[in-house]
Amino acid sequence: MGSCSSKVKMVSYKISVKTGDQIGDGTDANVYIKLYEEGNQTIVHTLDNCFKNDFERDHIDNFSVSSQFNISKVQRVELWRDNCGLLSNWYLDWIEVTNKATNTKCLFPAMKWIKENHRYFFNNMDSCLPQDDPFKESRMSELQDIQKEYQLRVNIHGLPAQVKELPEDEKFSCIYKCRLEIETILNEAAKFCLVKCNGNEWKDFDDVKNMYTLFGCPRGSKYFNNDESFGRQRLNGLNPSLLKLCTGIPGKFGVTEDIIRPFLEGKTMKQAMDGNRLFIIDLGILEDCPTLRQYIVMTCPFALFYFNDCKRLMPIAIQLFQKENQCFPVFLPSDPEYTWMLAKMWYSLADSTYHQALTHLNFTHLMMEGISVAAKRNLAHSHPIMNLLNPHFLYLMAIDSLALRTLIEFGGIIDKTSNAGINGHFHLMEKSMDWWSLDLHGTLPEELKSRGVLDPSILTGAYHMRDDALLLYDAIKTYVEKYVMLYYSTEGSMTADYELQNWGAELVKSRTEGGVGIRGVPNKGKFVTTDQLNLTLTAIIYICSVGHASANFQQYDEYGSPFNYPYALSGDPPKDKSPVTEDCILQTIAKRPQLLELMAITKVLSQKATQSLGDFERQMIVDPPAVEIVKEFQQKLRDVGKIIDKRNKQREHPYDWLHPKAIPNAISI
Numbered sequence: 001m002g003s004c005s006s007k008v009k010m011v012s013y014k015i016s017v018k019t020g021d022q023i024g025d026g027t028d029a030n031v032y033i034k035l036y037e038e039g040n041q042t043i044v045h046t047l048d049n050c051f052k053n054d055f056e057r058d059h060i061d062n063f064s065v066s067s068q069f070n071i072s073k074v075q076r077v078e079l080w081r082d083n084c085g086l087l088s089n090w091y092l093d094w095i096e097v098t099n100k101a102t103n104t105k106c107l108f109p110a111m112k113w114i115k116e117n118h119r120y121f122f123n124n125m126d127s128c129l130p131q132d133d134p135f136k137e138s139r140m141s142e143l144q145d146i147q148k149e150y151q152l153r154v155n156i157h158g159l160p161a162q163v164k165e166l167p168e169d170e171k172f173s174c175i176y177k178c179r180l181e182i183e184t185i186l187n188e189a190a191k192f193c194l195v196k197c198n199g200n201e202w203k204d205f206d207d208v209k210n211m212y213t214l215f216g217c218p219r220g221s222k223y224f225n226n227d228e229s230f231g232r233q234r235l236n237g238l239n240p241s242l243l244k245l246c247t248g249i250p251g252k253f254g255v256t257e258d259i260i261r262p263f264l265e266g267k268t269m270k271q272a273m274d275g276n277r278l279f280i281i282d283l284g285i286l287e288d289c290p291t292l293r294q295y296i297v298m299t300c301p302f303a304l305f306y307f308n309d310c311k312r313l314m315p316i317a318i319q320l321f322q323k324e325n326q327c328f329p330v331f332l333p334s335d336p337e338y339t340w341m342l343a344k345m346w347y348s349l350a351d352s353t354y355h356q357a358l359t360h361l362n363f364t365h366l367m368m369e370g371i372s373v374a375a376k377r378n379l380a381h382s383h384p385i386m387n388l389l390n391p392h393f394l395y396l397m398a399i400d401s402l403a404l405r406t407l408i409e410f411g412g413i414i415d416k417t418s419n420a421g422i423n424g425h426f427h428l429m430e431k432s433m434d435w436w437s438l439d440l441h442g443t444l445p446e447e448l449k450s451r452g453v454l455d456p457s458i459l460t461g462a463y464h465m466r467d468d469a470l471l472l473y474d475a476i477k478t479y480v481e482k483y484v485m486l487y488y489s490t491e492g493s494m495t496a497d498y499e500l501q502n503w504g505a506e507l508v509k510s511r512t513e514g515g516v517g518i519r520g521v522p523n524k525g526k527f528v529t530t531d532q533l534n535l536t537l538t539a540i541i542y543i544c545s546v547g548h549a550s551a552n553f554q555q556y557d558e559y560g561s562p563f564n565y566p567y568a569l570s571g572d573p574p575k576d577k578s579p580v581t582e583d584c585i586l587q588t589i590a591k592r593p594q595l596l597e598l599m600a601i602t603k604v605l606s607q608k609a610t611q612s613l614g615d616f617e618r619q620m621i622v623d624p625p626a627v628e629i630v631k632e633f634q635q636k637l638r639d640v641g642k643i644i645d646k647r648n649k650q651r652e653h654p655y656d657w658l659h660p661k662a663i664p665n666a667i668s669i
Contacts, residue, residue: 010066014098015047020091021058021173028085029116031055035067035097036076042067055090072099074106076123083116090114095122107622112381113168127384127623129487130499139380150377152370154511155404158430160362161370161516163397170397176609176668183607187600190214200593202586208562211595215603218560225341225563227333231305231313233565234281236655238554239355240465245452246278246304252322253302254330263306263316263333272306276458279305279313283350284322285431292421299350299573311461318343320573327575338580342588346573349419349566352559355551356418356567357425358432361408363441364548364667366429369400370516371507371540378503384487385500387620388537392544394610394617395668417590417598418567437520442539444473464655465550467647471640472546472658477538479633484530484537486625494527501527545613549663555602562589567598605669613637613663
């Protein structure tokens with residue numbers, strides 16, 4: 001009697017695997033995979049191409065496997081590796097599985113280090129709230145492992161919480177790290193040669209200008225002792241968030257009607273105030289600021305500005321200290337030319353110190369680092385909000401870790417290039433922790449409103465940073481609102497999201513108790529409405545992209561000229577209105593080695609090395625409806641770019657720092 005057998009038809013799958021681009025990302029280990037759909041799973045497959053070195057750094061490897069199950073749409077993959085080979089560590093970017101019979105493709109984002117003999121599960125289009133995840137236990141287990149790596153700690157007393165130790169997943173990519181190192185080496189070599197050839201002292205103003213041939217001519221050097229440029233700096237420079245509408249003169253500021261009358265175009269002080277033409281900056285926060293050495297001076301000035309009929313903001317009075325007496329007069333544009341210039345330079349010293357300590361370092365880098373660590377500790381890899389925020393945290397912990405070893409350490413670059421030194425900067429940062437608030441200082445419209453400058457009829461045609469930044473803020477806000485509604489449209493879904501609620505709780509928890517200690521998180525971190533979450537997410541994305549861009553990328557153009565935006569000055573500020581000589585100005589500015597150090601670091605810091613806002617290096621958003629929202633955001637940014645292009649054609653001094661193409665997604669430099 002004959003026998004018969006049925007032949008099982010096998011189904012083939014193409015598995016594409018992308019390895020990360022850092023040194024050490026590749027592996028020689030054996031890698032194994034299983035494919036899942038509801039009720040079915042394949043056998044274990046070894047991913048190996050004969051006679052080929054698979055899983056090399058920055059490579060995509062393609063494998064073909066077969067199964068008796070026809071899984072038309074793979075819902076989940078299980079992946080692990082052993083520790084064979086000399087180099088077994090492995091960073092996995094993503095996996096894509098294609099059913100060859102139907103050509104159905106399924107993407108599984110990873111973006112993580114794969115540890116030996118640890119089973120990893122990746123879901124197709126992985127984006128779901130924790131209460132909806134069918135694999136809750138494995139999700140919670142993975143999050144617990146992450147929390148061991150991402151620990152919060154106050155590294156510097158009184159300052160924001162940061163990551164305790166830099167996790168492997170947060171380190172710079174090989175390409176990005178090489179760019180930073182090459183820039184630094186070239187700048188250091190050029191700096192050494194120039195000092196060797198020319199010595200430390202300045203011969204004349206032209207001698208200073210010759211420095212600009214080294215790294216390129218900074219924009220600020222084009223407006224030597226120019227009042228119009230000085231006013232423009234307050235609106236569109238590195239520190240545009242200090243200027244306030246003036247509704248009264250502080251008692252400590254010795255300005256009177258008589259002394260400023262010549263600069264008000266025939267108006268009285270009251271008429272200028274009533275017409276929203278008078279503006280003030282009060283840098284009293286710098287009073288008693290420590291300096292690098294006892295004989296080095298730090299000012300804590302007032303400055304008064306008038307917005308004239310030609311739509312130019314002009315400085316009309318500067319007092320360098322928070323006292324009114326004979327030793328601290330009010331300096332005016334009518335004073336001797338270089339006396340007035342010296343007063344503006346000593347004002348700018350305080351402005352630049354505030355900028356570097358607070359606007360740049362504390363309010364972007366350090367504040368956002370603590371927020372990012374808390375997010376990664378509490379929001380699982382597949383959480384929709386983590387997918388939204390992840391591109392805006394790229395390299396943030398890595399650049400801050402580098403800064404701790406170079407910029408913000410004793411004897412580091414800040415100590416070498418500034419009057420305040422690192423102690424002075426820490427002093428200001430600690431002070432600011434008592435009042436900086438996410439819902440005010442981190443929320444652009446509210447911040448502008450608090451200074452009386454939100455209304456577009458005020459400073460019309462001059463406040464380019466405000467006008468362009470509001471377009472970007474609105475684009476980010478709309479993007480966030482649509483994205484959040486996609487996942488929290490069901491009643492109770494937000495309060496049931498325990499990962500989100502844990503994140504909010506850790507954001508507001510005090511730093512002494514192990515939290516981030518952020519002020520102004522809506523409803524004290526208990527997210528109940530979409531408006532509360534929208535405000536928080538919009539502020540974070542805005543600060544990590546637009547906010548940092550406005551505070552960072554002009555650094556060389558501003559700091560590169562010692563007359564334009566000095567970070568260090570020698571001697572004493574002027575105490576009377578006696579004429580000042582050119583030689584006095586040259587003796588006051590930073591010496592050649594100090595200026596070269598500042599030029600070198602600001603040149604590196606001013607380089608944009610990552611992709612533009614909306615063009616994400618790590619695209620974690622793969623859910624089709626969410627992808628459409630990303631595309632809408634990208635289109636909106638293109639529209640904003642066209643508006644800014646049109647505005648810049650009409651502006652006497654174009655402002656291109658907040659063009660969407662010039663803004664990175666994250667604080668990565």
